Amino acid sequence: MKKRIIFPFIMVVLCCFAGSDSVRAAEETPAFFKNKTADVPIIMYHLVTKNGRYVGKHGITPAELESDLKYLKDNDYQTVIMADLAAFVLKGKKLPEKPIVLTFDDGNSSDYRYLYPLLQKYDMKAVVSVLGHAIDECTTLASKQKEPAVFPNLTWQQLKEMNESQFVELQCHSYNLHSNGGSGQRRGESEEAYHKRLHEDLAKNHQRIEEMTGAKPMTFTYPYGIISDSSKKVLDEMGITATLSCQSGLNHLQEDDPDCLYRLKRSNRPSGVPVYTLLQKMQ
Numbered sequence: 001m002k003k004r005i006i007f008p009f010i011m012v013v014l015c016c017f018a019g020s021d022s023v024r025a026a027e028e029t030p031a032f033f034k035n036k037t038a039d040v041p042i043i044m045y046h047l048v049t050k051n052g053r054y055v056g057k058h059g060i061t062p063a064e065l066e067s068d069l070k071y072l073k074d075n076d077y078q079t080v081i082m083a084d085l086a087a088f089v090l091k092g093k094k095l096p097e098k099p100i101v102l103t104f105d106d107g108n109s110s111d112y113r114y115l116y117p118l119l120q121k122y123d124m125k126a127v128v129s130v131l132g133h134a135i136d137e138c139t140t141l142a143s144k145q146k147e148p149a150v151f152p153n154l155t156w157q158q159l160k161e162m163n164e165s166q167f168v169e170l171q172c173h174s175y176n177l178h179s180n181g182g183s184g185q186r187r188g189e190s191e192e193a194y195h196k197r198l199h200e201d202l203a204k205n206h207q208r209i210e211e212m213t214g215a216k217p218m219t220f221t222y223p224y225g226i227i228s229d230s231s232k233k234v235l236d237e238m239g240i241t242a243t244l245s246c247q248s249g250l251n252h253l254q255e256d257d258p259d260c261l262y263r264l265k266r267s268n269r270p271s272g273v274p275v276y277t278l279l280q281k282m283q
Contacts (some may be wrong), residue, residue, distance in 0.1 A: 036088075036092070036254075036255040037252060037253060037254050037255070038088060038095050038099065038252075038253045039250055039251065039252055039253075040080075040085065040095070040099050040100070040101060040250070040251045040253055041100050041101070041250055041251070041267065041278070041279055041282050042100070042101040042102075042103060042244070042251060042264055042265065042266040042267070043068075043100065043101070043102050043103065043266065043267055043269050043275060043278060044103050044105065044244075044246065044266035044267060044268045044269060045060065045065070045102065045103065045104045045105070045269050046058040046059060046104070046105050046106060046108070047059040047060075047106075047108050047110055048060060048061070048062055048065050048108070048110040048111070048113075048114040048115055049061065049062075049110055050062065055271045056270065056271055057268070057270045057271075058268070058270070059271060060269060060270070060271045061271065062114040062118075064271060064274070065114060065115065065118060066118055067274060068269070068274060068275040069118055069119075069121075069122045069124055070122070071274065071275055071276050072100060072122075072124070072275065073122050073124070075098075075276075076097070076098055077098045077099075077100045078096035078097075078098060078099055078100070079099075079100055079101070079102055079124040079125045079126065080095060080096065080099045080100070080101055080125065081101065081125050081126075081127055081169040082101070082127055082169060082171060082218065082219040082242055083169060083218065084099070085101070085242065085253060085261065085264075086218060086241050086242055086261060088253060088255065089253055089254070089255055089256070089257060089258060089260060089261055090241070090256075090258060092255055092256075101127060102124070102125070102126040102127065103126070103127045103128075103129065103221070103244060103266060104126055104127065104128045104129070105129050105173060105221060106129070106130075106131050106134070106153065106173060106178070107128055107129070107130045107131055107134065107135055107153050107154045107159065107173070108152065108153060108154070109138070109150055109152060109153055109154055109158075111128055111154060111162070111168075112154055112158045112162065113150070116162055116165075116167065116168065119167040119168065120165070120167055124167070125166075125167055125168070125169065126167070126168055126169070127168075127169045127170075127171055127219070128159070128162070128168050128169070128170055128171070129170075129171045129172065129173035129219075129221035129244070130154075130159065130170055130171070130172065130173055130205070130209055130217075131153070131173050131174065131175070131176070131178050131205075132174075132175040132176070132204065132205040132208045132209065133175050133176035133178075133179070134152070134153040134178075135153055135154055135155065135156055135159065135208070135212075136156075136208065137153070138152065138153040138154065138155055139155040139156045139157070142155050156208075156212035156213065159209075159212070159213050160212060160213040160214070163213045163214065163215045164213075164214070169215070170209055170213060170215040170217065171217045171218070171219040171220070171221060171244075172202060172205050172206060172209065172217040172219065172220050172221065172240075173205075173220075173221045173223060174201055174202065174205055174220075174223050175201045175202070175204045175205035175208070176201060177198075177201050177223050178223040178224075181226075182222070182223045182224045182226035183198060183201075183220075183222055183223050183226060183227075183228070183231065184226040184227065184228045184231075185228040185230060185231075191230055194228070194230065194231075195230070195233065195234050198231060198234045199234050199237070199238070202220065202234070202235075202238055202240075203238065205217075206238070217240070218239065218240060218241050218242065219240065219241070219242040219243065219244060220235055220240045220242075220243045220244070221243070221244040222243060222244065222245055222246070224246070225245050225246025225247065227243075227245065227263065232262065241258065241261055242261035242262065242264060243261070243262050243263055243264065244264050244266055245263045245264060245265060245266065246266060246268070247263070247265045247266070248265060248266070248267045248268065248281075249265035249267070249282065250265065250282040250283075251264050251265050267281070267282065
């Protein structure tokens, strides 16, 4: 009978001491040893236009964009940029409670005409992925115009202004792979030839972006979402720490897991499907 009484008593005492030690150990564990996670939605935009001809799967109106920003603001979302995601994963820097990334592909002139003023109005940030070849062409055309004109893509001067404002982060969308079938490995192309072609294109785009705006890209946005597994070797060599895909879904980031920054998912925002609908689908 005594054994039945003493044994549980001893076990309770031991558990209390063990529990005390566990709590003490947890309290003494430095914050940077504790694994942290964050769920981050990324929304993919392309063209913002008043021309009904281009409104659709990849084009929305300025009113739709403003409606999205207002909804996010009213519901306590905080826009972050790719540098923030990298800082969270690689350095343990804290993210806001409800982070969201707004990405705009290609560097359309509408980014300066509509997006940029709205970001300032709502005090938000966005990521613009630049196609260097298109920017070079439009910059050259603009320099030859005596009167101000609107071109399909931005100029380097506009991008420089946006980058320096801290409302826009510039990233790489390739120099000219977007109009040449994307950044994937071609049929019959050797891995060596593919790596050379990819490296030369991205290096040129990085050089132009830094030279003309001062920004240093650390993210690659896959043209058309086309991905080749062997591209990661080139991206690593170039210091690219994150990539953006065209696959829909919510991103689950893990501190100290660099791989989670690759092939980040983005939900495309077509006309008629507001941002809150996209966010509901992710949940």
